[in-house]
Amino acid sequence: MLSSSLEYPISFVSAGFEPLRVHLLRQNYSSIFVLVDNHTQQHCLPILEAALQGFSLIIIAIEAGEQHKNLQTCQYIWSAFMQGQADRKSVLLNLGGGVIGDMGGFCASTFKRGMDFIQLPTTLLAQVDASVGGKLGIDFEQVKNGIGLFGSPQAVFMFTDFLGTLPLMEIKSGFAEMLKHGLIDSLAHWQSLLLVSDWTSVQWQPLIEQSLQVKKQIVLQDPFEKNIRKSLNFGHTIGHVLESLSWQTTQPLLHGHAIAIGLIIECYWSTKLLELPTATLVAVRDYILSVYGKYDLIQLDLQAVGNLILQDKKNENQIIKATLLAKIGQAKINIAIPSTLIKEGLDYYINLK
Ligand SMILES: NC(=O)c1ccc[n+]([C@@H]2O[C@H](COP(=O)([O-])OP(=O)(O)OC[C@H]3O[C@@H](n4cnc5c(N)ncnc54)[C@H](O)[C@@H]3O)[C@@H](O)[C@H]2O)c1
Ligand SMILES: [Zn+2]
Numbered sequence: 190m191l192s193s194s195l196e197y198p199i200s201f202v203s204a205g206f207e208p209l210r211v212h213l214l215r216q217n218y219s220s221i222f223v224l225v226d227n228h229t230q231q232h233c234l235p236i237l238e239a240a241l242q243g244f245s246l247i248i249i250a251i252e253a254g255e256q257h258k259n260l261q262t263c264q265y266i267w268s269a270f271m272q273g274q275a276d277r278k279s280v281l282l283n284l285g286g287g288v289i290g291d292m293g294g295f296c297a298s299t300f301k302r303g304m305d306f307i308q309l310p311t312t313l314l315a316q317v318d319a320s321v322g323g324k325l326g327i328d329f330e331q332v333k334n335g336i337g338l339f340g341s342p343q344a345v346f347m348f349t350d351f352l353g354t355l356p357l358m359e360i361k362s363g364f365a366e367m368l369k370h371g372l373i374d375s376l377a378h379w380q381s382l383l384l385v386s387d388w389t390s391v392q393w394q395p396l397i398e399q400s401l402q403v404k405k406q407i408v409l410q411d412p413f414e415k416n417i418r419k420s421l422n423f424g425h426t427i428g429h430v431l432e433s434l435s436w437q438t439t440q441p442l443l444h445g446h447a448i449a450i451g452l453i454i455e456c457y458w459s460t461k462l463l464e465l466p467t468a469t470l471v472a473v474r475d476y477i478l479s480v481y482g483k484y485d486l487i488q489l490d491l492q493a494v495g496n497l498i499l500q501d502k503k504n505e506n507q508i509i510k511a512t513l514l515a516k517i518g519q520a521k522i523n524i525a526i527p528s529t530l531i532k533e534g535l536d537y538y539i540n541l542k
Contacts, residue, residue: 195321195322195323195341195405195408195409195412196341197341197342197343197344197345198344198345199320199321199344199345199347199401199405200344200345200346200347201346201347201348201349201394201398202346202347202348203348203350204236204240204348204350205240206237206240206241206346206348208344208346209240209241209307209309209344209346210240210241210244212307212343212344213241213244213280216280216305216343218278218279218280218305219276219278219279220245220247220273220274220275220276220279220280221241221244221245221246221247221279221280221282222246222247222248222249222269222270222273222275222279222280222281222282223237223246223247223248223249223281223282223284224249224251224266224281224282224283224284224285224289224292224293224296225248225249225250225251225284225285225289226250226251226252226253226254226257226285226286226288226289227250227251227252227253228253228285229253229284229285229286229289229311230248230250232311232351232354233284233285233309233311233351233354234248234284236348236350236351237282237284237309246282247269247273249265249266249269251265251266251289253288254288255288255328257288258288258291258292258327258328259327259328259329260327260329260336262292262327263292263295263296263327266292266293266296267296267300270296270300270304275300275301275304276301276304277301277302277303277304278304279304279305280304280305280306280307280343281293281296281297281304281305281306281307282306282307282309283306283307283308283309283310283342284309284311285309285310285311285312285315286310286311286312286314286315286319286359287310287312287314287315287318287319287320289311289315290308290310290315290319290320290325291319291324291325291326291327291334291337292325292326292327293306294306294308294325294340294342295325295326295327295336295337295338295340298325298338298340299338303340305342305343306342306343307342307343307344307345307346308320308342308344308345308346309345309346309348310345310347310351311348311351311352311355312351312352312355312359312362312363313352313355313359313360313362313363313364313367313393313397314359314362314363314366314444314445315363316347316349316352316363316397316401317363317366317367317370317397317400317401317404318363318366318404320342320345320347321345321401321404321405321408322404322408322412323339323340323341323408323412324337324339325337325338325339325340326338333429333433339412339413347397349393349394349397352393357388358443358446359443360388361388361443361445361446361449361480361481362443362444362445362446363445364382364385364445364480365424365444365445365446365448365449365452365481366400366445366448367382367396367397367400368382368449368452368477369421369423369424369448369452370399370400370403370404371400371403371517372423372452372456372473372514372517372518372520373403373420373421373423373512373514373518373520374403374518375517375518376517376518378399378403378518379517379518381396381399382396383476404421407420407421416522417522419512419522419523420512420520420522421512422511422512423452423455423511423512423513423514423520424448424449424451424452424455425448425451426451426455426498426501426509426511426512426526427450427451427454427455427494427498427511427531427534427535428447428448428449428450428451428452428454428455429447429451429501430493430494430497430498430501431447431450431451431486431489431494432444432447432448433497434489434490434491434493434494434497435447435484435489437489437490438488438489440484440485440488442484446481446484449477449480449481450477450481450484450486450538452473452477453470453473453474453477453478453537453538453541454534454535454537454538455511455512455513455514455534456469456470456473456474456514457470457533457534457537457538458511458513458524458526458530458534459513459514459515461530461533462513462524462526462530463513463514463515463521463524464515464516465513465514465515465516466516469514469516469517474541478541483541486535486538486539487539491532491535494531494535495509495528495531498531508525509525509526509528509531510522510523510524510525510526511524511526512524
């Protein structure tokens with residue numbers, strides 16, 4: 190049986206990482222590995238090393254970026270485990286964004302049939318989304334997250350100060366997942382996010398906690414995405430496809446920026462197929478455009494969108510099904526999307542002023 194998702198503690202830590210130190214001492218691991226990419230090695234590792242003085246750490250460093258979330262990098266990581274004589278009493282600390290968390294978790298879970306790992310998410314996206322929920326994996330033959338499994342870390346420790354060195358583009362990428370959580374959760378949650386305007390002075394912890402609460406509640410009810418977890422796909426049916434198409438252009442979209450466009454288009458679909466009020470669509474659209482600006486969709490191969498959506502592993506029997514909103518705080522899963530609405534939704538975005 191696959192392990193279900195949320196039996197592990199998720200805690201916020203401050204400088205000093207006391208709960209992590211206590212955890213490591215208690216577990217008495219035979220060795221401690223730390224997976225970083227070149228950015229987290231520079232910005233986050235010194236902080237972790239200072240907090241874990243007295244522990245002997247074996248650092249595994251890889252290149253940053255989604256293009257390295259592949260089998261070749263896993264081989265490198267597994268080899269580093271071998272060279273460092275990792276055994277099933279070792280632990281891997283994943284210090285990074287979703288790429289490090291997903292791939293490090295995958296490598297640890299499969300090494301000698303599974304060694305412990307701990308998530309230390311350093312991006313907003315990883316703190317509100319990727320580090321929680323048990324999905325681990327890598328990209329394979331053009332398929333994002335094509336190989337992977339559900340597996341649980343021993344613990345997740347969030348240190349919001351890491352966000353201080355994260356580029357604004359990356360902050361906004363994670364923020365789109367928070368907007369999604371707000372929209373599917375409640376009007377009050379959504380409205381609390383509208384107050385974010387000065388990106389340099391945001392108090393992240395309460396907002397992250399609120400966002401995580403949504404993800405945790407949903408994952409707890411449906412860890413393996415059989416039903417209600419699909420509501421977390423709001424904005425992703427078309428957003429994912431726009432993201433992949435943008436990689437073929439000189440203006441690739443970060444995941445959350447594509448999802449922000451997806452949220453607008455899928456709110457538009459919601460006004461057509463459910464009873465989402467047009468005023469809500471307008472409010473969502475205006476706020477998202479104020480944060481992300483407008484992206485030039487015309488440069489993408491938009492003819493391909495319909496077929497690419499159908500290839501998504503979440504669709505079955507050649508019918509496109511998406512999660513839509515009946516109102517803010519009420520997501521509905523498995524809504525069939527007529528193919529005409531795909532072009533209509535894209536046109537709606539393209540024609541926005
Ligand atoms: N498992 C899940 O449920 C889940 C959910 C959502 C996304 N994901 C996955 O997460 C990945 C995207 O995550 P991401 O956006 O965190 O990407 P990422 O890991 O590539 O990080 C984004 C960039 O920020 C840099 N960075 C990370 N922390 C930093 C810091 N504190 N200061 C400065 N730079 C820093 C990284 O080096 C990288 O260049 C995708 O592969 C996606 O499939 C997984
Ligand atoms: Zn997402």
